[in-house]
Amino acid sequence: MREHMLTAIAAATGLEALEACRVSALGKQGSVTALLKTLGGMSPEQRLVEGPRIQGLREAVSTAIAERKAALEAAALEARLASERLDMTLPVEAVPAGTVHPVSQVMDELAEIFADLGFSVATGPEIETDWHNFTALNIPASHPARAMHDTFYLQQGIDAKARGEADEKTTFSLLRTHTSPVQIRTMLKDKPPIRIIAPGRTYRSDSDATHTPMFHQVEGLVIDKGITLGHLKWTLETFLKAYFERDDIVLRLRPSYFPFTEPSAEVDVGYTWTRGKRVIGGSGDAPGGGWMEVLGSGMVHPKVIAACGLDPAEWQGFAFGCGIDRLAMLKYGMDDLRAFFDGDIRWLKHYGFAALDVPTLSGGVGAA
Numbered sequence: 001m002r003e004h005m006l007t008a009i010a011a012a013t014g015l016e017a018l019e020a021c022r023v024s025a026l027g028k029q030g031s032v033t034a035l036l037k038t039l040g041g042m043s044p045e046q047r048l049v050e051g052p053r054i055q056g057l058r059e060a061v062s063t064a065i066a067e068r069k070a071a072l073e074a075a076a077l078e079a080r081l082a083s084e085r086l087d088m089t090l091p092v093e094a095v096p097a098g099t100v101h102p103v104s105q106v107m108d109e110l111a112e113i114f115a116d117l118g119f120s121v122a123t124g125p126e127i128e129t130d131w132h133n134f135t136a137l138n139i140p141a142s143h144p145a146r147a148m149h150d151t152f153y154l155q156q157g158i159d160a161k162a163r164g165e166a167d168e169k170t171t172f173s174l175l176r177t178h179t180s181p182v183q184i185r186t187m188l189k190d191k192p193p194i195r196i197i198a199p200g201r202t203y204r205s206d207s208d209a210t211h212t213p214m215f216h217q218v219e220g221l222v223i224d225k226g227i228t229l230g231h232l233k234w235t236l237e238t239f240l241k242a243y244f245e246r247d248d249i250v251l252r253l254r255p256s257y258f259p260f261t262e263p264s265a266e267v268d269v270g271y272t273w274t275r276g277k278r279v280i281g282g283s284g285d286a287p288g289g290g291w292m293e294v295l296g297s298g299m300v301h302p303k304v305i306a307a308c309g310l311d312p313a314e315w316q317g318f319a320f321g322c323g324i325d326r327l328a329m330l331k332y333g334m335d336d337l338r339a340f341f342d343g344d345i346r347w348l349k350h351y352g353f354a355a356l357d358v359p360t361l362s363g364g365v366g367a368a
Helices: 002-011 015-026 031-041 044-083 102-116 155-163 180-189 229-244 302-307 324-332 337-341 345-351
Strands: 127-129 172-175 194-203 214-224 251-258 261-274 277-280 289-300 316-323
Touching (some): 002 015, 002 044, 015 031, 031 044, 102 194, 102 214, 102 229, 155 172, 180 302, 180 316, 229 251, 229 261, 229 289, 229 316, 229 324, 251 289, 261 316, 277 289, 289 324, 324 337
Antiparallel strands (some): 127 172, 194 214, 214 316, 261 277, 289 316
C-alpha cells in the first residue's frame, strides 16, 4: 500500500491530481484513515505491532504529499514568471499626494537657517495674559494696541475684570497679538545667554489684502553680555541672505519706535525691477530700485529685561520680528494674504511644496 500510494503521489502532474491522492489516502473515507479506525478493535498486543506501522504509513504519505505540492507550486510559479510580461513603458495611475503649505515650508526654512546660527525654537500659549502680552513688554495701558478694536479679548477675562477678580499676571484674557510673550516666558524660565526664535500664530482685529485676523509671525531674541546693534545687523543680514538665497542683499535700518526696544529700527531691504517684477536684492538707491520694509527690530528695552528679573546693567540683547506669511509672499510671488487661509486646494496645489522638499542650507532652503 505504501509503494502504491507513493508512486501515485509522485506521478501526480497537477495540484488537482495530488488532491485526489490525498483524499484517497487521508480523507474521511481514505484507505489510511480506514486502517487507523481498525486500531480500536485490536488487542493491546496487536496494537503495539500494527499501530507504529499504520502511523508510519500515514506520516510517509503526508510527507510525500507536502513535498510534491511544494514542487508543483514552484513549477507553476516558474512557468507563470516565464510567460507573463510587465510593460514598464505604460504610465502608472496617478497617486493622490498631499502638499506642504507655504507657511509650514517657510517655518521650516527659518528653523534651518537660525539653527545654523545657534538659535533654538521656543513656543508659548496662544491665549495670553495682559502682563505677558503687554505690561512686561513696556506697553502702557493707554497704548492703542490694548484697545478692543485691535485686540481680541476673551469674555472670561472681560467678566473677571468686571467682577474685580482679574489678575494681570495669571488671568488668561486675550489672544496674543504677537509672539513676544514667548520672549518674556523664555527670559523668566531660562538663564542667559539666550538665543531663540519664536514662530507661531498671532491674532489682531484687522483684515484686508495684506492683513488677516489670524496670521503667522516669527520673532528672535538674543540676551547676552556686550550685545550691540552691530550683532543685530549682522544676524539679520545673514538671515535674509540665506532666506532669499542671494548674496547681494542690502539692508537699511530706519529709526523707529517700539515700546519693547530702545533704540528701535525698521529694517528695509533693497529691491530692483526685473521684467516688470520686483526682485529682492541689490541697493534700493540704484536706478530702478527701491526699499521695502520687511522687519522690525531693536535693542531690548532695559525695562523689559528688568521685568524678567535680569539686571539691565549686566545683560543686553536685541529682538526682531516679521510676518511669516509676508516672507512667503515676497519669496514665492504671492500677492494676497487672504488666499493663505481660504482653504482653496487649487491654490495649495499651485504654491504648495512636496513633502520631500525638506529645507537644507547646503541645497538651498527654497523650492527647487
